[in-house]
Amino acid sequence: MSLGGGLRPPAEPPPKKQNGLRGRSPRSNGNSKSGEMVEVRVQPRARRNEVAEQAGAGLRVRVTATPADGEANRAVIALLAKAFGVAPSRVTLVRGATSRDKLFRIEPPVSRR
Numbered sequence: 001m002s003l004g005g006g007l008r009p010p011a012e013p014p015p016k017k018q019n020g021l022r023g024r025s026p027r028s029n030g031n032s033k034s035g036e037m038v039e040v041r042v043q044p045r046a047r048r049n050e051v052a053e054q055a056g057a058g059l060r061v062r063v064t065a066t067p068a069d070g071e072a073n074r075a076v077i078a079l080l081a082k083a084f085g086v087a088p089s090r091v092t093l094v095r096g097a098t099s100r101d102k103l104f105r106i107e108p109p110v111s112r113r
Helices: 068-084
Strands: 036-043 050-053 059-062 091-095 101-106
Touching: 036 068, 050 068, 059 068, 068 091, 068 101
Parallel strands: 036 059
Antiparallel strands: 036 101, 050 059, 091 101
């Protein structure tokens, strides 16, 4: 039977993959790294750089840097690295690159023999 006029029956959408990656970053391969997850509330353009405990859960980090071009994120990473006694490369921003509420992964220092 011809539908005529260039009409076609609706195509079925391809089946969705259900491999457990829903809600994860496209860069994530599903492997979870060891490390402590820290929730942080950031206050850019503060008078001084400091890390303080927040009344709820997590930390409040005040930085003098502006939030433009990721400058405040780099300052927060440096402060958290110093506070936890790890290298800045061991601190990873997991979520909240443009938000005041952020989630960081702090990996333990590498033990050398």
